[in-house]
Amino acid sequence: MRQFAVIFVDALRLLRARALFWITLGISLLAGVTYLSIGFSDHGMTVMFGAMELENPAITRGSEMAGMVYFGVFAMFIVPIWLSWVAVILALINCSPVFPEFMAEGAAGTVLSKPIPRWKLFLFKYLCGLLFALLQTSAFCLLVFFAMRWRVGTWNLSVFWAVPLVTLMFSYLWSVMAAVGVKTKSVMASMLASLLFWLTCWTAKLSEEIAWSAAETGMVGNLQLSAGQQAKWKQNQLLMELPYRILPKTSDTVNLLQRFVRLEGDREFSLSEIVSALEDGAPRKDPAIDAAVERRSTGFILGSSLAFELVVLGWGGWMFCRRDF
Known part of the structure; x- marks a missing residue:
């Protein structure tokens, strides 16, 4: 544990010395304040601390839908757009030099001269990157937690589910970045490899959604397929x-x-109720929409993702242990 603490403090000092670390914190604070600016009045939802008002009788101050819509903004916009894209990209940029700079001639040799196994050193460096993402997400979710108390009057601990989920999502990309960083010793190569890998995962998801929709519902976007096309x-x-x-x-x-x-x-969170409430002010449940959110099991999503990550980490750790310093 002491060895890990020393390595983590060293990595944290490296990150803090970079201007991007403080820029990331500033942008996170700005995103949190923007979410905090959303509120509710007697006529509907307000934005930018009351500067704009969107009248809607279903989501007024104190209404049952106010809490769901407020959390919906967090779950469907803040998390997918900010925490899952902007914050992750900034975290990848921050962490991209960790392995390439450590692999530079002379840098690793100093650490390896001390009694610590190589596999443990690789793992500790990898965990340092995860802790950075975890701390960044935790700070943001803490702000959201208090914002929900102020705006809808509830202490909703479930917002902190975003911390392990976003950290897990970051870990998939971070494992690729770490392995490529060990292989190439290049910050740019590891960064580009992780972004390309991310794009590949997104494309695979899009392809799966199109295939499922066409095969199960006979629809591709707004296009209705014939029976023969659906069979193909x-x-x-x-x-x-x-x-x-x-x-x-x-x-x-x-x-x-x-x-x-x-x-x-x-x-429970209901996507269909939020959509209908925002469209016509009448919240309605649509089982088909809500069921689509749970089309894949949690075990399959996390299990298959972590299995792939372990393979990539094993490859990166194997190269690190065999590398001459």
Whole structure:
């Protein structure tokens, strides 16, 4: 534990010395204040501390839907856009020099001259990157936690589910960055590899959604397929879904937040109720929409993603242990 503490403090000093570390914190604070600016009045929802008002009788101050809509903004916009894209990209940029700079001539040799196994050193460096992402997400969720208390009057601990989920999603990309960083000793190569890998995961998810929709519902976007076309999609569905099944589920991992959240009175999150309330002011449940959120099991999403990550980490650790310093 002492060895890990020393390595973590050293990594934290390296990150703090970079201007991007403070820029990231500033942007996180700005995003949190923006979320805090959303509130509710007697006529509907307000934005920018009351500067704008969106009239809607279903989501007024103190209404049952106010809490669900407020958390919906967090679960469907803040988490997927800010925590899952902007914050992760900034975290990757911050962490990208960790392994390449450590692999530089002379840097690793100093540490390895001390009695610490190479595999443990690799693991400690990897965990340092995860802790950075975890601390960044935790600070943001803490602000959201108090914002929900102020705006809708509830202490909703389920917002903190975003911390392990976003950290897990980051870990999929961080494992690739770490392995490529060990292999190439290049900050740019490891950064580009992780972004390309992320794009590949997103493309695999999009391909899976199109294949499932075409085979099961006969729809591709707004296009209605014929019976023959739908049958062909069913024949090729497994092949189309194969990359998705193998690769980590980046977006699905974060979207698990919508399953785990519990609102006031242990009420479940309902995407269909939010959509209908915002459209016409009448919240209605649509089982088809809500069921689509849980189409893949939690075990499959996390299990297959972590299995892929372990393979990549094993490859990176093996190269690190065999590298000459």
